[in-house]
Amino acid sequence: MRIKAGLIAALAGGLLALGGCGGGDDDRDPPGGFVPVAAPDDGTPVPSPATLPPGFAYFDSDQYWAVSKVSETLYAIYEPNYAQMNVIYLLIGTERSFLFDAGAAHRRDITKVVKALTSNHVTVMPSHLHFDHIGGLPRFQDVWFIDVPFARNLPTTNDGLVTVPPEVHFGGVDPAFAFQIPPVKVTRWVKPGATVDIGGKSLKIIWTPGHEDAEVVVYDLTDNVLLTGDHMYPCDLYVEKTTDYLQSASMLLGVINADTRLYGAHCANTGVPLMSYQDAVDVQTAFRAIQANEVQGAPISIPGYIASGLSYVVNSTINLLRFLVFEGGIVFGLE
Ligand SMILES: [Zn+2]
Numbered sequence: 001m002r003i004k005a006g007l008i009a010a011l012a013g014g015l016l017a018l019g020g021c022g023g024g025d026d027d028r029d030p031p032g033g034f035v036p037v038a039a040p041d042d043g044t045p046v047p048s049p050a051t052l053p054p055g056f057a058y059f060d061s062d063q064y065w066a067v068s069k070v071s072e073t074l075y076a077i078y079e080p081n082y083a084q085m086n087v088i089y090l091l092i093g094t095e096r097s098f099l100f101d102a103g104a105a106h107r108r109d110i111t112k113v114v115k116a117l118t119s120n121h122v123t124v125m126p127s128h129l130h131f132d133h134i135g136g137l138p139r140f141q142d143v144w145f146i147d148v149p150f151a152r153n154l155p156t157t158n159d160g161l162v163t164v165p166p167e168v169h170f171g172g173v174d175p176a177f178a179f180q181i182p183p184v185k186v187t188r189w190v191k192p193g194a195t196v197d198i199g200g201k202s203l204k205i206i207w208t209p210g211h212e213d214a215e216v217v218v219y220d221l222t223d224n225v226l227l228t229g230d231h232m233y234p235c236d237l238y239v240e241k242t243t244d245y246l247q248s249a250s251m252l253l254g255v256i257n258a259d260t261r262l263y264g265a266h267c268a269n270t271g272v273p274l275m276s277y278q279d280a281v282d283v284q285t286a287f288r289a290i291q292a293n294e295v296q297g298a299p300i301s302i303p304g305y306i307a308s309g310l311s312y313v314v315n316s317t318i319n320l321l322r323f324l325v326f327e328g329g330i331v332f333g334l335e
Contacts, residue, residue: 052080054271064105065113068272073201074225075117076263076272079104084132087268089227091220092118093198099124100218100227101265102136106181110136123198125190125205127229127265128215129154129164131171131181138182146205147189150213162186170330195221206255210245211238219255226252226262232283233264233273234317240333242322246287253280267317279318286314290322297322309333 052058052066056078059065066078077088084104091098097118103110114122125144126133129151137143145151145162155163161183169181190196192207204219208231218227230238231248239245256262262275289295290312297310300321309324324332 052078053268056080056268056271059113059116062108064108065110067113067117070263070272071223073223074220076268077103077110077113077117078268080268082132085266085268086132087263087265087273089218089263090114090117090122091198091201091203091218091227093120093201095197095199096121096123098122098196098198098203098218099140101125101127101133101229102140104132104135106135106138109139111139123188125216125218127217127227127231128212129168130212130230131169133229133265134164134169134181134184137184141185142187143184144188144190145186146207146214146216147191148207148209148214150209152189157183160185170332190216192216204255206252208248208252209241210248211240213241213244215248217252224257224260226256226260228262228275229265231264232262232275232280232318233266234275234279235267236311236319236321237283237314238324238332239320239322241335242287242290242333243335246284246291249280249284249287253277253284256280279315282315283318283320286312286318286320290320303327 055068056066059067064079064081066080068076068078070076073092075090075092077090079086082104086101086104088099088101088103088110091100097120099114099122102124121142122140123142123144124137124140126137154168155165163183164181166180190205192205194205196203196205200222202221204221206217206219208215208217211230215229215231217229217231220227256277258277260277262277262280264273264275267273295312297312300309300311301307304327307325307327310322312320312322314320322333326332
């Protein structure tokens with residue numbers, strides 16, 4: 001099996017960590033000539049104007065943040081010129097707004113974007129605790145974490161400041177991107193399955209371990225939208241724990257329905273990364289085949305990025321990556 005263009009583009013763009021994707025499913029360049037560039041999150045000017053995917057516009061002349069209005073109550077905030085190319089989602093309620101993920105950037109200020117989109121009080125909750133989703137967390141006053149042992153066991157001071165250590169956020173996959181974010185004051189520990197009313201919109205916080213033990217997805221019950229974080233996005237998914245991932249994928253299929261629109265946290269090369277219920281079914285099917293030993297993964301190795309790993313085809317856009325050993329020695333997904 002060939003290595004996906006996404007990984008090659010990601011490598012060219014300096015993608016060196018978990019959960020990102022830089023390209024589509026074929027060997028062509030991404031549409032619109034969009035090429036990720038490895039602009040580190042250090043204030044370095046973006047090297048050249050990148051052509052954004054359809055629907056996105058740059059937020060300001062800095063050209064770090066881009067925004068797409070998905071609906072009257074949902075915005076996608078994109079980091080196209082950061083190696084991980086994260087997509088963050090802002091849900092607008094009448095009483096408060098809910099930011100799902102804080103972005104990779106820890107030196108660039110995501111709050112200026114959020115404030116331009118909503119005047120509400122903003123609650124932020126990370127989809128999980130890898131570095132590319134928590135960089136902006138310390139900038140927010142109201143930070144929610146999922147109330148599961150993996151998160152509860154993080155180092156915490158007497159003042160309630162929670163530290164996400166490098167062995168959890170994995171920023172050290174590439175020393176060039178390694179950082180230690182300041183401790184975060186967690187204002188609410190959300191029980192798995194809790195429903196939150198933000199005013200005219202009900203959100204269900206669903207615990208979905210598999211990529212990471214404290215991972216959640218957010219189901220907008222009002223608009224039938226599922227924000228999937230790194231649990232699902234339309235390219236290469238990084239599997240940490242196969243059994244957990246399958247259980248999460250199966251559980252979600254019992255929650256959403258055929259009309260649910262799913263939006264992931266990476267792979268926006270062709271626009272806001274939208275997926276369908278069928279994609280979720282396909283992910284479950286692929287995991288079941290793996291568990292039943294019906295399929296064999298194809299070995300992958302990418303110089304400068306992944307020393308070894310196995311890739312499994314889910315469908316025309318999604319693959320599962322397991323048993324990854326990154327160059328530099330970090331291992332990910334050994335079960
Ligand atoms: Zn990610």
